[in-house]
Amino acid sequence: MTLHLDDLRVRHLGECRHDSPLSALLAAKRTSPHYVAEGDRVLLEDTVSMLAEHGLPPEDLPSFEAAGPRRRIYFDPALVTAGIVTCGGLCPGLNDVIRGLVQELTVQYDVKRVVGFRNGLRGLTARHRDDTIELTPDRVRDIHNAGGTILGSSRGAQDAEEMVDSLLLRGINVLFVIGGDGGMNAATNLAAAIRARGLDIAVIGVPKTIDNDLPYTDQSFGFQSAFAQAANFISSVSIEAAASPDGIGIVKLMGRHSGFIACYASLARNAADIVLIPEVPFALEGEDGLLARVERHVRSKGFVVIVVAEGAGQDLLAERGLLEGATDASGNAKLGDIGALLRETITAHLTAAGLVPTVRYIDPSYAIRSVTANAYDSVYCLRLAHAAVHAAMAGRTETAVVRWRRRFVHVPMPLIISHRNQVDPDGDLWMSVLEATGQLGQQRPLLVER
Numbered sequence: 021m022t023l024h025l026d027d028l029r030v031r032h033l034g035e036c037r038h039d040s041p042l043s044a045l046l047a048a049k050r051t052s053p054h055y056v057a058e059g060d061r062v063l064l065e066d067t068v069s070m071l072a073e074h075g076l077p078p079e080d081l082p083s084f085e086a087a088g089p090r091r092r093i094y095f096d097p098a099l100v101t102a103g104i105v106t107c108g109g110l111c112p113g114l115n116d117v118i119r120g121l122v123q124e125l126t127v128q129y130d131v132k133r134v135v136g137f138r139n140g141l142r143g144l145t146a147r148h149r150d151d152t153i154e155l156t157p158d159r160v161r162d163i164h165n166a167g168g169t170i171l172g173s174s175r176g177a178q179d180a181e182e183m184v185d186s187l188l189l190r191g192i193n194v195l196f197v198i199g200g201d202g203g204m205n206a207a208t209n210l211a212a213a214i215r216a217r218g219l220d221i222a223v224i225g226v227p228k229t230i231d232n233d234l235p236y237t238d239q240s241f242g243f244q245s246a247f248a249q250a251a252n253f254i255s256s257v258s259i260e261a262a263a264s265p266d267g268i269g270i271v272k273l274m275g276r277h278s279g280f281i282a283c284y285a286s287l288a289r290n291a292a293d294i295v296l297i298p299e300v301p302f303a304l305e306g307e308d309g310l311l312a313r314v315e316r317h318v319r320s321k322g323f324v325v326i327v328v329a330e331g332a333g334q335d336l337l338a339e340r341g342l343l344e345g346a347t348d349a350s351g352n353a354k355l356g357d358i359g360a361l362l363r364e365t366i367t368a369h370l371t372a373a374g375l376v377p378t379v380r381y382i383d384p385s386y387a388i389r390s391v392t393a394n395a396y397d398s399v400y401c402l403r404l405a406h407a408a409v410h411a412a413m414a415g416r417t418e419t420a421v422v423r424w425r426r427r428f429v430h431v432p433m434p435l436i437i438s439h440r441n442q443v444d445p446d447g448d449l450w451m452s453v454l455e456a457t458g459q460l461g462q463q464r465p466l467l468v469e470r
């Protein structure tokens with residue numbers, strides 16, 4: 021998709037007429053290698069060839085508005101009531117973001133009231149809108165020490181008009197939606213409904229997903245904590261597999277459509293022989309199929325470790341009638357158990373080949389996303405929260421705050437949901453996985469024409 025400068029402009033509610041309480045901090049600031057001034061922009065692309073292809077002067081190249089505090093702001097903080105909602109699956113760092121938002125709003129901007137809507141967007145429906153949590157600095161002081169979200173979360177559709185009514189009834193001027201692709205979709209619809217009614221309410225998204233499947237963000241917060249935890253399970257399974265004759269270790273990791281967790285967790289331990297992700301189809305049968313490869317590994321090395329993303333090989337399950345074709349409350353496809361299929365077919369294949377396999381299959385499932393954010397993610401969450409508050413107070417709306425090429429920037433929400441971020445089979449991450457696993461060293465990478 022070719023993007024132009026105009027596609028990357030974010031919406032403003034109006035002119036910034038108030039002095040920011042942070043303006044003194046900004047007085048002498050200019051763009052530097054470590055700071056982007058509020059009038060400057062951050063390039064979308066970062067290679068000479070991609071930039072040259074546009075044939076445009078620098079100021080016309082596709083670029084993002086820099087995040088960060090502004091000298092002048094749109095909202096009078098004394099009149100602001102902020103709302104926060106977390107939606108979709110859990111992700112390490114949710115509490116860190118909530119804490120950062122509340123602290124920045126109340127301490128720096130002196131916003132008097134922050135309201136937490138409970139249990140996801142369900143908390144914005146007529147039935148649940150009065151069941152909120154008052155978020156004060158005291159209430160959030162220690163919440164980052166635990167995983168999950170103190171607000172609760174949920175899946176399932178809600179009516180945008182009903183949610184706008186809730187914002188009006190609760191006197192919300194700025195709403196922070198912390199969510200994944202679904203949450204950002206819902207926030208976009210909500211912002212459109214607010215705009216259609218001509219209301220003065222800012223909607224700011226903080227993208228959240230352990231799957232790292234949202235585009236225009238380097239990596240989503242919590243992803244690093246989640247894959248670090250996943251890597252521990254890879255270590256366990258490889259120790260088990262190595263200690264058993266004809267040992268087979270299989271770890272299935274979350275990643276509905278994107279195999280980032282499987283790739284990064286595998287690279288973190290460098291113990292996997294085979295990594296399977298949704299983006300790279302594979303065959304079970306045939307000389308270059310998975311079963312033959314597993315057999316070769318077992319015969320040469322004595323054991324094999326396979327890391328499989330939950331969304332990989334869904335076509336193989338469908339062929340065998342093992343997919344229900346059902347969806348969850350948010351419309352996400354329910355997946356079949358690729359780990360179980362691997363366990364069964366590998367056991368049968370090796371047994372028929374005269375081996376006596378010992379199979380260890382671990383599905384850590386929720387255990388990787390319910391963890392507390394690690395120190396790196398905590399810093400990241402706090403900085404995203406600061407950026408989100410600055411964006412909201414400056415009257416940005418339908419805008420997500422992300423880190424892009426190490427800078428914090430504003431992305432129009434429609435862009436964040438325009439497509440899915442996936443591992444590129446022609447990109448350098450997958451290349452690293454092939455190099456690290458040795459999948460490349462065999463006849464061909466495990467990318468099988470089917």
Ligand SMILES: Nc1ncnc2c1ncn2[C@@H]1O[C@H](COP(=O)(O)OP(=O)(O)OP(=O)(O)O)[C@@H](O)[C@H]1O
Nearest residue numbers: 108109175176177199200201202203205206229350
């Ligand atoms: N296309 C959509 N339009 C409007 N609302 C949506 C859409 N998709 C999802 N939602 C709503 O957004 C909320 C969160 O969506 P979902 O359950 O898919 O999780 P998510 O935000 O994608 O997070 P994650 O992928 O990390 O679990 C749900 O309440 C859901 O109803």
Ligand SMILES: O=P(O)(O)OC[C@H]1O[C@](O)(CO)[C@@H](O)[C@@H]1O
Nearest residue numbers: 109200230231274275276348389
């Ligand atoms: O069981 P739940 O809560 O619906 O969530 C499972 C899904 O949520 C995610 O963690 C994030 O979308 C996926 O990796 C996983 O498939």
Ligand SMILES: [Mg+2]
Nearest residue numbers: 108200201202
């Ligand atoms: Mg999602």
